[in-house]
Amino acid sequence: MPTAMEKRLGELLIEDRIVSAHDLELALRRQTETGLSLGRLLIDMGKASEWEVAATLGKQLNVPFITLSHYEIDPEVLESIPEELVHKYRIVPVDKTGDTLTIALADPSNIYLLDELKLLTHCQIIPVISFESDIKEAILKYYPDRKEDNFEEALKDITDQDIAGAEKKVTIEDESPDENGDDLSLQADDAPVVQLVNLMISEALKMRASDIHIEPYERSLRLRYRVDGVLQEMAPPPKKFQNAIISRIKILSDLDIAEKRLPQDGRFKVRIQNRSVDFRVSSCPIANGEKVVIRILEQSNLQRLTDLGFEPQILDKFEREIRKPWGMILVTGPTGSGKSTTLYSALNTINDPTKNIMTIEDPVEYQLLGINQVQARPDIGLTFADGLKSFLRQDPDIIMVGEIRDLETAEIGVKAALTGHLVLSTLHTNDAPSSINRLTNMGVEPFMVTASLNMIVAQRLVRRICLECRQEVIPTPEVLASVGIEPREGAVFFQGSGCGNCNGTGFRGRVALYEVLVMDEDLRDAVIMGAPTNKIKKMAIASGMETLRVAGQHKIFEGRTTIGEVVTATVADTFKETDK
Numbered sequence: 001m002p003t004a005m006e007k008r009l010g011e012l013l014i015e016d017r018i019v020s021a022h023d024l025e026l027a028l029r030r031q032t033e034t035g036l037s038l039g040r041l042l043i044d045m046g047k048a049s050e051w052e053v054a055a056t057l058g059k060q061l062n063v064p065f066i067t068l069s070h071y072e073i074d075p076e077v078l079e080s081i082p083e084e085l086v087h088k089y090r091i092v093p094v095d096k097t098g099d100t101l102t103i104a105l106a107d108p109s110n111i112y113l114l115d116e117l118k119l120l121t122h123c124q125i126i127p128v129i130s131f132e133s134d135i136k137e138a139i140l141k142y143y144p145d146r147k148e149d150n151f152e153e154a155l156k157d158i159t160d161q162d163i164a165g166a167e168k169k170v171t172i173e174d175e176s177p178d179e180n181g182d183d184l185s186l187q188a189d190d191a192p193v194v195q196l197v198n199l200m201i202s203e204a205l206k207m208r209a210s211d212i213h214i215e216p217y218e219r220s221l222r223l224r225y226r227v228d229g230v231l232q233e234m235a236p237p238p239k240k241f242q243n244a245i246i247s248r249i250k251i252l253s254d255l256d257i258a259e260k261r262l263p264q265d266g267r268f269k270v271r272i273q274n275r276s277v278d279f280r281v282s283s284c285p286i287a288n289g290e291k292v293v294i295r296i297l298e299q300s301n302l303q304r305l306t307d308l309g310f311e312p313q314i315l316d317k318f319e320r321e322i323r324k325p326w327g328m329i330l331v332t333g334p335t336g337s338g339k340s341t342t343l344y345s346a347l348n349t350i351n352d353p354t355k356n357i358m359t360i361e362d363p364v365e366y367q368l369l370g371i372n373q374v375q376a377r378p379d380i381g382l383t384f385a386d387g388l389k390s391f392l393r394q395d396p397d398i399i400m401v402g403e404i405r406d407l408e409t410a411e412i413g414v415k416a417a418l419t420g421h422l423v424l425s426t427l428h429t430n431d432a433p434s435s436i437n438r439l440t441n442m443g444v445e446p447f448m449v450t451a452s453l454n455m456i457v458a459q460r461l462v463r464r465i466c467l468e469c470r471q472e473v474i475p476t477p478e479v480l481a482s483v484g485i486e487p488r489e490g491a492v493f494f495q496g497s498g499c500g501n502c503n504g505t506g507f508r509g510r511v512a513l514y515e516v517l518v519m520d521e522d523l524r525d526a527v528i529m530g531a532p533t534n535k536i537k538k539m540a541i542a543s544g545m546e547t548l549r550v551a552g553q554h555k556i557f558e559g560r561t562t563i564g565e566v567v568t569a570t571v572a573d574t575f576k577e578t579d580k
Contacts, residue, residue, distance in 0.1 A: 009038055012056050013048060022352065023047040030369055037107055040132070045369070046304045046348045050131045054106075058129045063108045065129045068092060068138040069468065069501070078142055080121055089113055092130070092138045099123050104130040104138070140206065141500065193244040196237055197252075200245075201279070201294075203234070205272060207503065210296055214249075216242050216289035227503070228463045228510050229336065246283070246290050253281040261285055267363070280363060297365050305345050308338075309512035311554060314546065317516055318457065322346045322424075325397075327454035328417040330404075332429040338461045338512050339426045340365055343400060346424065347371060350398065359400035360387035376402065388412040392421075401425040407443040414444055417452035430571075431548065432456040432517035433537040436527055450524035458515040460548055462555065462565040463507035469499035475563060483563045484572060485553055494559045511560055513551040513569065518544075547573050 010024040019027075019042060027041045039053040058065045077096045081103075086092065091113075095102040101123040108114070108127035118125050130138075200223065204212050209225035216222075221242045223234045237245060250257045253266030263284045270277055280295040310318060321329060329346075331339045344366055351357060351370050362376035362384070372394075374387050384401050385408040391399055392412075403426045404410045417423045429435045435456045439449050473495050477487055485491075496506025517523075517540045526536055541547065546554075550573070552566030 009057060009060055012060055013042070013052070016052075016056060018052045018056065019047045026351075026369055039107070046307075046345060049304070049307065050133065054129045054131060057107070057109070061108055063127055063129050066094070066104060068094070068104055068130050068134045073138075073142060080123070081117065082120075083143055085117075085120075086139060086143060090132065090135050090139070091117075092135055092142070094128065096123070100126060102126045102128060104128050104135060106130065106132045106135060136206075137501070193241060193248050196241060197245060197248045200237075201270065202272065204294075204296060205277065205298075207232075208509075212292075212294040212296070214245065214292040214294075216286070216291065218288050221245075228505070228507050229461055230463075230505070232503070242289055246292055249281060249292055249294070250283065253279075255281070255283065260290055265363075278366075280365075305349055308342060308345060308514075309555070310514055311546070311551070314514055314516050314551075317518055318346075318455070318514075319349070321455040321518060322350055322422075324422060324454060326417060326420045326422055328413060328423045328425070328452045329454055330425055330427050330435050330456045332427045332432060332435050332456060332458045333460060334428065336461070337459055338510075339459065342457065342459060342512070343424055343426065344368065347398070347400060355397040356395055357398040357400070358391045358394060358396045359402070360384055360391070361400070361402040383409075385409045385412055388416065392416060392419075396421055398422045399424070403427070404439075404442075410439055410442050410444050411448075414448050414452045417454075418448070423452075429458070431537070432458040432515045432545070433540055434533045436536060437533050440527075446528050446530070450519065450527050453519050455519065456517045458517075458548060460513045460552075460569040461510045462513060462552065462561045462569050463505075464509040464511045464560055465494055465562060466496040466499065466502035466506055466508040468501040468508075469497045469506060470494050470559070471497050479563055483553065483556065483566050484549060485556070485563075491557065492559065493556065493563070495562050511555060513548050513555065513566075515548045515551060516545060541573075549573050 010019070010028065013019045014021055014024060023042070023045070027038055027045060027047070030041055030045075031038055039048075039057060042048040043050055043053060054065050057063070071094060073092070073094060074096075077093050080093050080096055080101055081091070089105070091103050091105045093101060094104050099122065101117075101121055103114075103117060103125055105113075105127060106129070108129055114125050114127060117123075200212060200214075204225050207225055207227050209227050210229075211226040213224040213226070213231065214221070215224070219239065221236050221239050223236050224231045225234055226232075247257045250264075250266070252268040254268070255264045255266045263282065265283075266281045268279050268281065270279070278297040280297060282293045282295075283290045284293075285291075305315060305319065321327075331342050333339050347357060347359070347368060351368065353370070356372070357370070358372045358374070360374045360376055362378075364373045364375050367373060374382075376382055376384055376387060384403065384405065388399065388401060388409065389412060399413075399416055399421055401409065401413055401423065404413060413423050413425060427435050427438055429438050433456075435458075436449060436453070439453075440446055471494065473493050475493055480487055496502060496508075498504040498506045502508040520543055522543065523536060523539055526539055531539075537547075548570040549566070552561070552570050555561045556563055556566060
């Protein structure tokens with residue numbers, strides 16, 4: 001149940017206009033179900049940032065805030081608290097002067113913990129607030145040798161006796177996860193393969209990976225993590241563990257371990273460090289066994305619209321359109337470009353008890369409180385089109401369709417948008433203007449497209465420069481020309497040199513580039529007259545649309561990404577002579 005202190009925190013967040021009363025009510029209701037802290041829930045729901053929660057908590061408790069990455073902590077200070085407690089409570093000792101010990105933690109309202117530390121250390125405890133993510137990074141930095149969290153060390157300790165019979169142990173293990181998922185913490189009596197799989201998942205979460213790839217080859221087993229959109233090769237598990245590892249993952253995902261000839265899909269949930277994480281699993285038979293890909297779906301990855309990467313003037317357009325009572329909004333881009341994140345963030349923004357919001361997805365990636373989400377099941381006849389037909393009898397206000405793949409889905413979506421519903425969906429097109437021709441090529445009449453369509457958003461993801469190792473660079477005129485930038489006085493460009501914070505890549509995290517096309521009367525007339533895509537694009541630019549390449553240029557000048565990233569993710573804006 002929410003404590004009086006947490007309710008007071010909520011009141012302050014409302015006073016500072018960080019969250020609305022409705023958002024707070026949703027979070028408090030969810031807290032009774034999950035037991036997580038109010039601040040953590042608001043962050044996970046995308047309603048507040050780590051900084052806003054930390055600053056408000058500090059204001060409430062009169063506790064200062066610090067950024068641990070700016071500190072270099074003395075090794076003697078680190079030894080003042082047993083390492084087991086550091087990992088258990090997610091705390092970091094920062095400074096010690098005489099009998100006064102300063103401790104960084106995410107929630108200094110935990111007076112029981114502070115009293116325990118006082119008794120243990122015989123020191124006066126001074127709490128300071130830091131981000132949870134900052135504390136996690138500091139623990140990884142200052143306590144790197146913890147054996148059960150070190151994947152490579154765990155691999156070295158596996159003996160032939162451990163390998164022998166491992167598959168048998170894992171396949172007959174009794175799985176009985178509770179409603180919150182399996183506990184990922186390591187137990188001394190766990191089978192070695194169970195520990196291996198747990199460590200693989202823990203290491204992926206530690207590295208902020210979005211996917212885990214397990215790939216069998218003739219003489220080896222390859223393990224790769226996709227971090228910030230790029231696959232990175234990891235220390236491989238022993239080849240002898242191949243079948244046992246895959247069987248363990250299949251058991252977790254409720255898949256048939258005996259079926260090795262056909263692809264299978266499943267999902268599972270685990271708890272780690274007091275948070276619940278969903279995993280989507282796909283197995284596919286290849287020449288030397290089964291390849292398994294695990295997609296990591298963490299609720300904390302959902303962001304507020306203001307954190308996605310929109311330029312301020314573009315964000316105003318986007319928010320205005322998603323708050324309209326009817327019409328269709330399309331988000332386009334290739335697989336892995338962040339379309340789902342943008343749609344979920346939009347739904348979170350307009351989620352309201354007065355609205356009936358329904359979604360049909362394949363699969364349901366993130367579960368949102370207050371939104372009715374349906375999993376598409378084409379194998380039993382529940383397609384996107386069938387789900388849409390059913391939704392129209394459920395008195396919806398807002399409908400989200402995972403993807404418009406065929407004419408039937410497109411036509412039902414268009415009709416729903418024309419009959420008083422707000423419809424959000426995705427398409428696979430290269431840019432925003434080409435989505436219009438994609439719909440007409442499917443068979444939707446141009447006048448139906450223009451009457452229903454409010455906005456199209458095209459997006460790409462580019463890697464964000466690591467702030468810890470960012471340094472100024474001077475690109476050549478040829479490099480600037482490759483991204484369409486002319487040399488200008490005073491312009492500063494950056495790139496990352498590589499450090500421990502970014503695993504030597506020079507990048508940490510990603511930021512989205514957006515191309516937002518809002519339909520107006522001139523564009524509608526052009527579509528009805530059958531104008532080609534380039535003509536529509538030229539008209540949209542004239543009416544204020546910024547292309548993906550221009551959005552990338554903004555991020556370069558802001559020092560958030562590099563020229564190479566923008567060149568890779570976008571194409572130059574060119575037009576045919578006949579379209580000018």
